Amino acid sequence: MDSISPKNNPLRIGTLVLKNPLVLAPMAGFTDLPCRIMSRRFGASLAFTEMISAPGLLYNSKRTFEMLQSTEEDRPLGIQLFGSEPKSLATAAKICEEHGADLIDLNCGCPVRKVVKQYAGSALMGDPNRMVEIIHSMVEAVKVPVTIKIRSGRDEDSINILEIAEKIKHLGLSAITLHPRTAAIPYSSKPRWDLIKELKAIVPFPVLGSGGLITDQDVANMINNTGVDGAMLARGALGHPWLFDTSMRRLRGETSIIKPSLPQRVELMKEHLSMMIPLYGEEIANRLFRAHSLYYVSGWPQATWLRGNLNQVSHYSQLCSLLDQYIKEYNNSDNTEALDS
Ligand SMILES: Cc1cc2nc3c(=O)[nH]c(=O)nc-3n(C[C@H](O)[C@H](O)[C@H](O)COP(=O)(O)O)c2cc1C
Numbered sequence: 001m002d003s004i005s006p007k008n009n010p011l012r013i014g015t016l017v018l019k020n021p022l023v024l025a026p027m028a029g030f031t032d033l034p035c036r037i038m039s040r041r042f043g044a045s046l047a048f049t050e051m052i053s054a055p056g057l058l059y060n061s062k063r064t065f066e067m068l069q070s071t072e073e074d075r076p077l078g079i080q081l082f083g084s085e086p087k088s089l090a091t092a093a094k095i096c097e098e099h100g101a102d103l104i105d106l107n108c109g110c111p112v113r114k115v116v117k118q119y120a121g122s123a124l125m126g127d128p129n130r131m132v133e134i135i136h137s138m139v140e141a142v143k144v145p146v147t148i149k150i151r152s153g154r155d156e157d158s159i160n161i162l163e164i165a166e167k168i169k170h171l172g173l174s175a176i177t178l179h180p181r182t183a184a185i186p187y188s189s190k191p192r193w194d195l196i197k198e199l200k201a202i203v204p205f206p207v208l209g210s211g212g213l214i215t216d217q218d219v220a221n222m223i224n225n226t227g228v229d230g231a232m233l234a235r236g237a238l239g240h241p242w243l244f245d246t247s248m249r250r251l252r253g254e255t256s257i258i259k260p261s262l263p264q265r266v267e268l269m270k271e272h273l274s275m276m277i278p279l280y281g282e283e284i285a286n287r288l289f290r291a292h293s294l295y296y297v298s299g300w301p302q303a304t305w306l307r308g309n310l311n312q313v314s315h316y317s318q319l320c321s322l323l324d325q326y327i328k329e330y331n332n333s334d335n336t337e338a339l340d341s
Helices: 033-041 054-058 062-066 086-098 121-126 128-141 161-168 193-200 216-226 243-251 262-280 282-296 303-310 316-330 333-338
Strands: 011-013 016-018 022-024 046-048 077-082 103-108 146-153 175-182 207-210 230-233
Touching (some): 033 046, 054 086, 077 086, 086 103, 086 128, 103 121, 103 128, 121 128, 128 161, 175 193, 175 230, 193 207, 193 216, 216 230, 262 282, 282 303, 282 316
Parallel strands (some): 022 046, 022 230, 046 077, 175 207
């Protein structure tokens, strides 16, 4: 039977005490302030910004600083940094602390070429000594907890997460998140949850697991099968922010878990977009929201037709009338029953 052990609830990361073990992952292009707020409303105990360039902060890039925007409701906040120079990451960590970060995470897993070319992200897995230096300087620089997020290795022939764990376990980190896929196969392979279990046996601080958490049952399976301290929800929470709530219910052993109906999901979409408009302006907000709306409508009846139309939306009022029209046509109990997750 699925159950949640008391040690997982709440979760302590350094000085932070989180109300539950479920956190929102950093996701580039997605986890801005409105996306984080949506997840928090359904129970995310911690939410991360997307990865932020340490050099960008040092060069005072306006676009980079905009990514730090936050509010009181957006707490506790994890800011994720990427970079390759110990000094610049220490300075960037201080800047984030001054901007209200409750936790600072170092990206050691990003497979994107633009990042790897700068010897950052997953490139650090090929240079563990540099990773050690960076962690050391970040931990020295700030008072808030410092964590890292990492993959199993750069490719299938260089899976070195457990060797790295031995090197970094006494550097003052407060937690580690493992996404146990390699940088060479970033998302499509089956994540190796067995490595999460092995990592937990090595490090003296909490381990969070990432990878393959699409349904509440996936979340319960990861926590119960690996003994991990917390789960980091990523693609499963995009367009489905209630995954935090349904996963907590599943972990508590509740049997009848009700998900939002089609009309409720429509209201959530409207609310999400309405939070983006003051931040980006009408035009950019609508453009950016398209990526979210594709996740929201996944599994809905006539989703392909709806996606096509959502891609044309350029104004809040257009989104509302399209979705209201859709609901008139398709909202019936059969369709709500059929919603996947
Ligand atoms: C669109 C997208 C953007 C991502 N951006 C980041 C990022 O900025 N930093 C990071 O550490 N991981 C990033 N990730 C990886 C996720 O945080 C997570 O580890 C990964 O999606 C695996 O979880 P899942 O299989 O449950 O989606 C991103 C993933 C996606 C899909």
